[in-house]
Amino acid sequence: MTATAEVEGAAQEPDRPSGGVGRDGETRRTVWVALAANLVISVAKAIGGVVAASPALLSEAAHSIADSLNEVFLLASLKRSRRPADARHPFGYGMERFFWSLLAAVGIFVTGGCFSVFQGIEAFRSGGSESRHGYVIGLVVLVVALAAEGASLARALLQVRRAARAEGRSMAAEVRAGRDPALRTVLAEDSTACAGVLLAIAGIVLHMVTGEIAYEACASILIGVLLIYVAYTLGRAARVQLVGEAADPGVQRQVREFLVRQPEIDSVTALLTMRLGPDSVMVAARIDLTPGYDSEAVEDAMVRIRREVRGRWHELDQVFLDVTDAAATRQGAAADGHP
Incomplete structure (x- = not known):
């Protein structure tokens, strides 16, 4: 056997570092927190949106449902990507993480973004009015949702800060590096969710003050555009990793x-x-x-x-x-x- 062949054989020893397993455990807890928050919030938003006949609130319900589905994808990615290497996949299943993150981006685009834009357009076409009771229901649901989404976002940011400290760099640099697609997706979802809730609150308040549903319709469309942009950004990052990122x-x-x-x-x-x-x-x-x-x-x-x-x-x-x-x-x- 030549020296080159022996070196190549030694390089294929399956002795991987175990640090990633610990990070996966923390990411899994972060995803579970986000999933629990989104499941509760999506039900509350959907009921409140139907009762209040609020397009902005229904758009936010679609947003939370999309996020819940995406968290299921991310949990699947965390489990499947840790399967050991085998004859058909000698380098392991790590790229499963990128595939499921791509599916999550598609889910945000279709279930969240497109539905929100459609809901806003329908509100413009049909018009409508809400009672003061409907306004109150919508605002209460959104304030509770903002608190829950904020707690989930705080959990994700805490994990990012720990990872940044471990790597010796700033949080902004850690977010830009984005090595963990599951954490990156949760962070993007929670940040977008908080921004979306604020837009929905603004739309409902302006509708309540002016009596014009156009404000809620605009808020719904803006939420949809924001979701489509986030979906595009996450999908582009997943594509780069799937095709072989250096x-x-x-x-x-x-x-x-x-x-x-x-x-x-x-x-x-x-x-x-x-x-x-x-x-x-x-x-x-x-x-x-x-x-x-x-x-x-x-x-x-x-x-x-x-x-x-x-x-x-x-x-x-x-x-x-x-x-x-x-x-x-x-x-x-x-x-x-x-x-």
Whole structure:
């Protein structure tokens, strides 16, 4: 067996870090909190919307129903993505997380956004009026919903803050990184829900003061547009991850610099990365060795380097090192007429 083959075989050992399991447990609790809040709120909004004949409140009910369905998707993703690797999926099922997040985005778009816009348009067409009793019911339901959504959002923000502290960066940077699609979806849903409730309250209050249902209809359409935008943003992020997203450029640069510093490595001719899950990244490096090392020394060095890479960057749990002759590669490229 050659040194390269032995290194590649060692790189496929299924010894993943366990840090992601703990994060998944916290994310699962966050999703359950959001699901419980949305189930209660959706029933209250639906009943209140029917009794008060409020399009804004019915739009918010659709929003909460969509969120509840999406939380079920996210719980499924948390469970399915942790299945162990097998013969058909040698790198595990981490990408299930991205697939279910895409379904959640579609759910927000169809069930929440499109229904809210439709409800607003129907209100413009049909007109309508509410009694003072209806206004009071709508406002009470929305205030309770705002409190519940706010509590769920606070839980999600607390998890983001803990993750940001663990990574040594700001909360804004952690949100932009968005490694955990389940947490990102819950955070987006709860933030949008609070904004939607405020829009619905504004619409009902203006309707009550002016007697014009157009304000509630506008609020309903604005809620729908907001949901469609959030769905598009989440769907785009899921698509990027599903088609094969590279690791953070800063991490790639650090890994390349680390490899070049090793005395056994003369140069790194290629470095490719792909995210396999929220806490799993594959690294494939094509390296040229420094002359003078025998096969046994090369094997020991490559195993050591691989372990150090995984020790420094815990998410890099699949490391492949391909030993090549850079000079021969350049000569072959020149012979073929390539620069």
